[in-house]
Amino acid sequence: MKKINLRTMSILVTGIALAAALSGCGPKNGIVGDPVKGMALAYSLGEGQSLTYSSSITTTMNTEQMGQAFTIDQGQDIEFTITGQGKDSEGNYISALKFDAYTQTMEGVPGMQSPDVSDVPGHVMEYIFSPQGKRIALNDPDTVMIDLGQMNGGPQPLTAMIQVLLASLPKDVKKIGDTWTDTRQDTTQRMGMDVINSSETTYTIETEETVNGYKCLKILAETTGTIDGSGETQGMQLTIEGDVETTTTVYFAYMEQKMVKQVSESFSESTVVVSGPVNMTQPVVTESKITVELVK
Amino acid sequence: MKRALKLFILFLFWVVTAAAQTGKTGFEAVTAAAVKQQLAYLASDDMMGRDTPSAELDTCARYIADWFKAQGLEPAGANTDYFHRFNLTRNTLGSPNSCTLQRDGAEQLFEIKDDFVPISFTANRKVSAPVVFAGYGITAPEYDYDDYATIDAKGKIVFIFTHEPQENDTTSLFHTTRLSEHSKEEIKVMNAIKHGAVGMIMVTDPNNHRFRKPPNPWPSLLRNAPEDAVPLSFEEKMDNKIVAIRIGKKMAEAVIAPSGRTLSELQSAIDADLSNHSSDIPGITLTIETTLNYERLPTQNVVGQLRGYDPDLSGDYVVIGAHYDHVGALNDTTVFNGADDNASGTVGVMTLAKAFSTVKTRRSLLFCTWAGEEKGLFGSRYYVNSDPVIPLEKTVAYFNMDMIGRMDSTEVRISGITSGDRFRDIIDRANAEIGLQIIERKSVSRSDHAPFHDRGIPVLGFDTDFHPDYHQTTDTIEKCSPEGIVRVCRLLYLITREVADRDAAPVFQE
Missing domain, CATH: 3.40.630.10 (Zn peptidases)
Structure with a gap:
C-alpha cells in the first residue's frame, strides 16, 4: 500500500515551516519605562495569577506529485491557561499550562483523518519561560501522545504540537519608532533531520494602540529566512531546502506586562527530497496563519 | 551468482x-x-x-x-x-537549460530554479517562438470549455495557468471532490501538442495559490540532495514532445506585461464566467532550451x-x-x-x-x-x-x-x-x-x-x-x-x- 510520503511530508513540512516562521518573529532585544522615551518590556506573572489565551493555527500546504496538485489543510485551535507558580533560580517564570480546549484537524488527501485529541482538554504541563517570553522548557511528565495515524508519522507528544504560546520581547530598551534588525540561526531536530533555520528579522515598534481595553505597543516583525535540513530516518535520506517569509504583529500591554494579541502570517516555498527505498523530490508551498489572543 | x-x-x-x-x-x-x-x-x-x-x-x-x-x-x-x-524512466536534469525573453530588441535572461524549471517530460530541444496566452490550457468539451477556441497556437509557445478554472467554487462545472484530470500537467502538455504548440510555459494560478518561484522537482538544483533522488515516471509516448517549463512570478510578469493585463486579472476574468480570454502576447519572443537525461x-x-x-x-x-x-x-x-x-x-x-x-x-x-x-x-x-x-x-x-x-x-x-x-x-x-x-x-x-x-x-x-x-x-x-x-x-x-x-x-x- 502506498501514500505514506505525501502525508508524512505534510507533517514534516508544516512543522518545519512553522518553526522557521516563528524562529525570528518575536522582538529579541530591549527595555525602559515610557513608550515614547523608551522602556524595557517584560512579562510579569505572579504566583497564582492566571492568563487565559485562545490560539488558532491554520496551515495550507500545496504540493505536487507526478504532475498532480494536492492541497492539505491543517488546523489547531487551543484555549489554554497559564498560572504562575513562582520563578526558578535564573529568574524564569515557572507556570502550569492547562489546556482548556483543544482541537486539531487535517484534511485534503483522501484517507487523511483528524487525530483523536480527547485526552488533551484538562491536561496540565509545566511551562517555563523567560521574562522576555522565550520558551525555556515545556515539561510533560505524563507525556500525552497524539496519534496522527500510522500514515502521518504515528503517535507524537503533545509538546511537539504546541508551536506558539507567548511572543518574545526585546531585551533592550526600545521606544515607539525604533527599528532594528536581528539575524539568527537555529538548529532544530525533526524526523531525524537537523534543520537549520536562518533568518533576518526587521523589528519596528510602530505605535501605541488600544486592543481589548489594554494600552498596547504594536510591534511588527518582518522575517525572511531559509530552511536547510538533512538527515536520515527509517532508512530514508531526507533533505529539505526552502525560503520562508513571515510577518508578525504583537500587541503587548506594557503596563500590565502581558501579551494581548499576536498575529503571524507565514509563507514558505521548499523542496523535500526523500531517497533510499523510495525516491521522491517534491515541491511544497506552505501558508500559515497564527493568532493568539488573551481571553481573560 | x-x-x-x-x-x-x-x-x-x-x-x-x-x-x-x-x-x-x-x-x-x-x-x-x-x-x-x-x-x-x-x-x-x-x-x-x-x-x-x-x-x-x-x-x-x-x-x-x-x-x-x-x-x-x-x-x-x-x-x-x-x-x-x-x-x-528515471529522468535527471541535464544541461543546458536556459530561457530568454526578447522584447523590443532587448533580452532578459532567466535563471533556472529561481525563475524556471523544466518539467519532467519536456523535450530535449531548443525553441524560439512567439507566445500566446491560453488560459488554463484546457479543452473540456463536456463542459463546453476550450481555452484554445479563439487562438492559433501552432508554432507558438503557449502560456498557461496550473490547476483549473473556478477551483474553489463548489458550484463550478469543474468542481468535484478533487481536481479533475484536466488539471494534470501531462494532460495540459498533450493538449498543447494537439493544438500545434512548440512549447509550453506554466505558471501557478495566482488567485488561488500564492507563489514566488516555480516548484522545483529536481534534486540536483538543491545544495545537499542526492542527484538521483527523483521518482520514476512513465516513458512518455507523446508524439512530437515539446519544450515545457514551470515559471515563477518574475518571469510570468515579464511575459504577460505586453498584454497590458495582469495574471490575476486574466484569471479573475476566466473564473468569473468561464469565458475565453486567450490571446497572442504581442511583441515578444521566448527562447527556451531544456535538457534531461533519460534512463x-x-x-x-x-x-x-x-x-x-x-x-x-x-x-x-x-x-x-x-x-x-x-x-x-x-x-x-x-x-x-x-x-x-x-x-x-x-x-x-x-x-x-x-x-x-x-x-x-x-x-x-x-x-x-x-x-x-x-x-x-x-x-x-x-x-x-x-x-x-x-x-x-x-x-x-x-x-x-x-x-x-x-x-x-x-x-x-x-x-x-x-x-x-x-x-x-x-x-x-x-x-x-x-x-x-x-x-x-x-x-x-x-x-x-x-x-x-x-x-x-x-x-x-x-x-x-x-x-x-x-x-x-x-x-x-x-x-x-x-x-x-x-x-x-x-x-x-x-x-x-x-x-x-x-x-x-x-x-x-x-
Missing part, C-alpha cells in the same frame, strides 16, 4: 511443492498451507524487497506467471505470454485469464488484482521483505486463480499482479490508462487486495463499497458464510483500485489495516496470518462468484 543459485533452488522447491497440491477445487483450494508457502517465497530475503525495477521483481513475475500457467490460465489480450510489459527501465505486470462459459457474458470480465512489488532493500542485510505489503495480496490473487481454475463462471475472470505500486501505482495506471488488456467497457468490476496479511481478530477493511450499486448486499451475503467483521473504508485512493475507480469502474479494495511494521524491515512472514489471508480470499471468492455469475453487471456509482 550466489544469489542466482539460491533463487534457482527456491524456484525448484516451489515447482516440486506446487505439483504436490492436487485435488482441491474452488473454495476448498483456498488453504493456509498453500498461502504460507507462496508467502515464504515472495517475501524471502532472496527477493530483496521486490523493488521496481529489479532482477528480483522479474523473478517474482516469472514465479507468478508459472503459477498462472500451472492453473490453466491463458495469457490475455495481445500478449502471448503472461507479461504485460511497460517502460519506466529507460523496463518492467512488467503479470496477467492471466480464465474464460467464462456463458456466450452472452463471457466477453465481460471481473478483474482481481494486487501489487507484487515492494520498496526494495538498502543492502544485502537490510531487506524490506514486504510480507504483508504486498506479498499477502499477491498470494491472494494466486490463490483465487487456483480456486477459480476448476470452477466455471459465466463472466470471464482476469487475474493481475501489478509492478510499481510503491513508486506511484505505475502498473495499474499503465494498464488502465495506456494498455488495458481487456477493454475497460468490458470490465464490470475490479477487486484489489493490498495488505491482507495482518488479521489480528476477524476484521477486514473494504473500500469502494458504494462504488457498485449492489456491492453492499453481495458482500453481506458472502460474509454470512465467512463471518468477518467488515469495516468500511471511505477512501479508494490508496492502492491499485484507484485508477479503475477513476475510470468509472466499480471497485472493492480489501486490507487488514496498517501497522507499525508498515514499510519497515519488520514487515516479515512470521507476522502474517495465513489463516487471515484465507478468510479474506474466501470472502472475495464468494463475492467474485456472485458478480461474475449474476445477470446484471454492477453499476458504477460516484
Whole structure:
C-alpha cells in the first residue's frame, strides 16, 4: 500500500515551516519605562495569577506529485491557561499550562483523518519561560501522545504540537519608532533531520494602540529566512531546502506586562527530497496563519 | 551468482511443492498451507524487497506467471505470454537549460530554479517562438470549455495557468471532490501538442495559490540532495514532445506585461464566467532550451485469464488484482521483505486463480499482479490508462487486495463499497458464510483500485489495516496470518462468484 510520503511530508513540512516562521518573529532585544522615551518590556506573572489565551493555527500546504496538485489543510485551535507558580533560580517564570480546549484537524488527501485529541482538554504541563517570553522548557511528565495515524508519522507528544504560546520581547530598551534588525540561526531536530533555520528579522515598534481595553505597543516583525535540513530516518535520506517569509504583529500591554494579541502570517516555498527505498523530490508551498489572543 | 543459485533452488522447491497440491477445487483450494508457502517465497530475503525495477521483481513475475500457467490460465489480450510489459524512466536534469525573453530588441535572461524549471517530460530541444496566452490550457468539451477556441497556437509557445478554472467554487462545472484530470500537467502538455504548440510555459494560478518561484522537482538544483533522488515516471509516448517549463512570478510578469493585463486579472476574468480570454502576447519572443537525461527501465505486470462459459457474458470480465512489488532493500542485510505489503495480496490473487481454475463462471475472470505500486501505482495506471488488456467497457468490476496479511481478530477493511450499486448486499451475503467483521473504508485512493475507480469502474479494495511494521524491515512472514489471508480470499471468492455469475453487471456509482 502506498501514500505514506505525501502525508508524512505534510507533517514534516508544516512543522518545519512553522518553526522557521516563528524562529525570528518575536522582538529579541530591549527595555525602559515610557513608550515614547523608551522602556524595557517584560512579562510579569505572579504566583497564582492566571492568563487565559485562545490560539488558532491554520496551515495550507500545496504540493505536487507526478504532475498532480494536492492541497492539505491543517488546523489547531487551543484555549489554554497559564498560572504562575513562582520563578526558578535564573529568574524564569515557572507556570502550569492547562489546556482548556483543544482541537486539531487535517484534511485534503483522501484517507487523511483528524487525530483523536480527547485526552488533551484538562491536561496540565509545566511551562517555563523567560521574562522576555522565550520558551525555556515545556515539561510533560505524563507525556500525552497524539496519534496522527500510522500514515502521518504515528503517535507524537503533545509538546511537539504546541508551536506558539507567548511572543518574545526585546531585551533592550526600545521606544515607539525604533527599528532594528536581528539575524539568527537555529538548529532544530525533526524526523531525524537537523534543520537549520536562518533568518533576518526587521523589528519596528510602530505605535501605541488600544486592543481589548489594554494600552498596547504594536510591534511588527518582518522575517525572511531559509530552511536547510538533512538527515536520515527509517532508512530514508531526507533533505529539505526552502525560503520562508513571515510577518508578525504583537500587541503587548506594557503596563500590565502581558501579551494581548499576536498575529503571524507565514509563507514558505521548499523542496523535500526523500531517497533510499523510495525516491521522491517534491515541491511544497506552505501558508500559515497564527493568532493568539488573551481571553481573560 | 550466489544469489542466482539460491533463487534457482527456491524456484525448484516451489515447482516440486506446487505439483504436490492436487485435488482441491474452488473454495476448498483456498488453504493456509498453500498461502504460507507462496508467502515464504515472495517475501524471502532472496527477493530483496521486490523493488521496481529489479532482477528480483522479474523473478517474482516469472514465479507468478508459472503459477498462472500451472492453473490453466491463458495469457490475455495481445500478449502471448503472461507479461504485460511497460517502460519506466528515471529522468535527471541535464544541461543546458536556459530561457530568454526578447522584447523590443532587448533580452532578459532567466535563471533556472529561481525563475524556471523544466518539467519532467519536456523535450530535449531548443525553441524560439512567439507566445500566446491560453488560459488554463484546457479543452473540456463536456463542459463546453476550450481555452484554445479563439487562438492559433501552432508554432507558438503557449502560456498557461496550473490547476483549473473556478477551483474553489463548489458550484463550478469543474468542481468535484478533487481536481479533475484536466488539471494534470501531462494532460495540459498533450493538449498543447494537439493544438500545434512548440512549447509550453506554466505558471501557478495566482488567485488561488500564492507563489514566488516555480516548484522545483529536481534534486540536483538543491545544495545537499542526492542527484538521483527523483521518482520514476512513465516513458512518455507523446508524439512530437515539446519544450515545457514551470515559471515563477518574475518571469510570468515579464511575459504577460505586453498584454497590458495582469495574471490575476486574466484569471479573475476566466473564473468569473468561464469565458475565453486567450490571446497572442504581442511583441515578444521566448527562447527556451531544456535538457534531461533519460534512463529507460523496463518492467512488467503479470496477467492471466480464465474464460467464462456463458456466450452472452463471457466477453465481460471481473478483474482481481494486487501489487507484487515492494520498496526494495538498502543492502544485502537490510531487506524490506514486504510480507504483508504486498506479498499477502499477491498470494491472494494466486490463490483465487487456483480456486477459480476448476470452477466455471459465466463472466470471464482476469487475474493481475501489478509492478510499481510503491513508486506511484505505475502498473495499474499503465494498464488502465495506456494498455488495458481487456477493454475497460468490458470490465464490470475490479477487486484489489493490498495488505491482507495482518488479521489480528476477524476484521477486514473494504473500500469502494458504494462504488457498485449492489456491492453492499453481495458482500453481506458472502460474509454470512465467512463471518468477518467488515469495516468500511471511505477512501479508494490508496492502492491499485484507484485508477479503475477513476475510470468509472466499480471497485472493492480489501486490507487488514496498517501497522507499525508498515514499510519497515519488520514487515516479515512470521507476522502474517495465513489463516487471515484465507478468510479474506474466501470472502472475495464468494463475492467474485456472485458478480461474475449474476445477470446484471454492477453499476458504477460516484
